[in-house]
Amino acid sequence: MPASSDQLLPYRPGIDGPFGRTQANHLLRRSSFGGTAAERDALLDQGLPAAVERLTATPEPSGAFADELQLLDALTPLEDAQLARAAWVARMLHDPHPFRELLTLFWHGHFATSIEKVGRVRLMQRQVAMLRERGPGSLRALLSAVAHDPAMIIWLDGNANRRHHPNENFARELFELFTLGEGQYAEADVLEAARAFSGWHESGGRFRFAAGEHDDGHKQVLGASGTLDGEDVIDAALAHPACGEHVGSALFAYLVRPDPGPELRRSLGALYRESDYDTRSFCRALLQSRAFFAPESRLALVRSPVALAVGSVRSLGISVDSRALALAMADMGQSLLAPPSVKGWDGGGAWLNTATLLARANLAVALAQAGGPLGVTPSGDERPLQRVRDELLDLLVDGAVPGWVSERLVSEANSHAGLLAAILSLPEVQYA
């Protein structure tokens, strides 16, 4: 295995290995939830650097997608959590640049906030919109926006953080979950940081700085001192060496493979800091790194329910009922806008248990069934079953299923629907 720092060097097609269909499929699954054979072939035509550049671009929505967003925005006054989830799922399904939503989903889990406590759908929608807008840019700007976000203030009891009665919830999660990780700060840092965020309140769905409730006294946080306010605390956290490692490793585990070792964590931290905490640049480096294309990274991530559902629909090129799909995601253990705790979803192997596997099988059947519970539009696919099988196995798992399984998929299936359901239920398809 190459040295950790070498693992983050750019992958050189032709020298470090090929950039063929397998690698393009892998890139498409990790950066865009998944895609069709045509989208995969387009990446091959572009070559790796240009493909990564294009896949991670997040231009302003335009054309038909912009028209669609206008219609989805018209639903906002209905204040319906199911509709809000469905609208987000629709964006994931239809955005021509799905990396935007892939990254938004990452930050939604990282800055986990739940409608269960926030209560106001509109505030959750605004938080997701903020994550979408700020997510690919500077981590500093993102952290500042999160600290000012009304839903986050409600979620972590910001209104209870007052000059004479500081509430530590936000400060503690800022260090433990959002920036540094456990063991990288002292309890005194949390207490002092809480004072810095005192008076950062929410009122009427907006951020409100309650000057009378803000403690403007002298504070000392993570080595910085003075009359610090929230912005200063965020700067102090970003200056801490653990910040790049903590957030960079989380992005690595989301896009590349789980559990980077200590050495690789340090390299990731350095890379993230060198990019000036520019998340898009960092992600681009990850997606064209040698670590990304290393054999141990292929099919190394358990697909989250959202990734499985959205990726399957995008790969099959079908239309579905987004609301029903969001419910199916919840059945599989991932209810958007409602992560289980401040830590977000555990992810990895925790996605798979006896209940969620059944739900994943149900999703497979539903996605294969035209007009069924997901309202799938008939594909009209009349190609031979063998060809459909080969293409899907190639797209979804790089053809990595045993030969006898591949043969029985066709011999046992008596229809396209049966074949699709069988393929989407394969253990290999649960991984990306």
Add this chain to the structure above:
Amino acid sequence: MSICRALLIGLAWAACSAAPARATPQEADAAWTLDQLMPGGRLAWARVPDGSSLARDLPPALLHHISLPGELGELLNSWREHADEGALQELLGGPSELAVYQTEGQRLSGSAGARQVLLATRPPDCQRARARIDELTAACARAGMPTHEGSYRGVTYRRLGRQLVLAWLGEQLVIASNDELLADAVDGSRDPTRARSASKPPDSVELALALDALHRKDFKGLRMARRRPVGRDALPILQLLLGPLGEQLADSGWALGTLQHSAQALSLELNLPITDGGTRAAASAIDLPMSEFSLAAAVLRVDLGDVWRRREALASQQVQPRLAKLDRSISMLFAGRSLAEDVLSRLRPELALVLGSHAFERDDSIPSLRLPAACLVARLRSRDDSLASLLVVAFQSTLAGVNMQRAEEGHAPFLLSSLPHRGVILHSAQLLAGEGSGDGSPTAPLSADFNLTPCLALVGDRLLLGSSTAQVRRLVDALLDEETRSVRGLAWLALDGASLADELEQARLPLAGRLVLLRGSSADDALSEVDRWVAELRDAGRLEADLTSMPGSLRARLQLQRPGPDADVHDERSGDD
């Protein structure tokens, strides 16, 4: 084909496929009659006589508006891709008779007894129709369905898939949903002694319909509303309100129906037999306040006190715990009084609901999504001050509870007020915008909550409870100015298609947004679809339905009237048959 006609045709066919049939009139030039073909077990019956305009309109409706489930649906879809407009016309463009019944035997195949359909028709051009059948067979093969040709008593039959078998009996085409039924039909055509039923629905109308009460207990209608949950989220209110009507339906006797139509109007009438104890006398008229903003109105004659006392018998077991809880909760709102005895029993058995377009009184309270306003109109048995006070107390208590709940969720509260209007006090509530609302962002769209300005008013012995103060004010004006509509019967419903289309148009974007979500439609497709709904609703004109008690029966009537000069329903009883 307008939506109204397609709707009615769909209703008629759905009714046929869900329930029972009867004797058939004898065709002068037919070698057989439907009566001969299907002895006994008929559940429903319908006919389209020769020369009927339905013979012209029904086939395109089947092709474009009727969605069939299962294998038949797949076959029809497959055929739609290849068949032209005239395909079904050439098959079903002549006189047709349809019967639905229950099979038991298993002579030609192993099919179990089930609800089955037989259609007999005399195509206008037998030769072309035969060519169309060949087309249908080819479509079936393309859809991957098995086909089989065989012979029974000298008649060649063709089975397409597992749900369709057809044969030619001379120039008559017989289509059955299983081969057992076709065998019965062939037997009938060879047996001139097979008994004919004496009773039959009226002839010489565009479409006559009969439902056998023996199987009507399975018919999805009032009884289902009374006894069974409607879907997963049963509406107990529906079960309670329609239950007394369902109780009147007799378990025997024929339900007879007719359909008439012209270019501008269409009328469907169904007479349902009632029990001995059923309502017989014509009810007194109800004066319903109407304003020019009304979109729809409904009236139901029901004794709410009696319904609430008998709720255990009228509603399903599943909803009983909810009803018990509701009884306790509502009683608390009425200062602990008995809901049945102290409140509902003091209302007359006349209940009306008026749906109107929402007029907003302040520009700054117009929500992004405008919803129609609804007002319930009831009548007190006497001008009883104590009940009036109780109603106001309940209204205020309800809103106080709502405000507590909204405060917990961080939503804006309702501000209660009492406004005098032409000597009537309007007890109303308005959302306090900008105070702790869910989203105070100046650029954020105003929440749909702003559609709600609940209002309670008493005009003489009339109680009005509405979702919009402006609408209640208009209805108060209508009552004071005696702008009312007199309605008789047990139930009545009127919809104004053009006005509803206007309302729908205002919600064009969110409706299209829902299509994007629920179907994955593109923005263009979603908007086009909503525009099509609007156009069809506008074209549908005015719908009126009523349920009236007649001697020995309940008469259900549905009338559609399209905008245009010829608004009269043309009775074609004197037409050819």
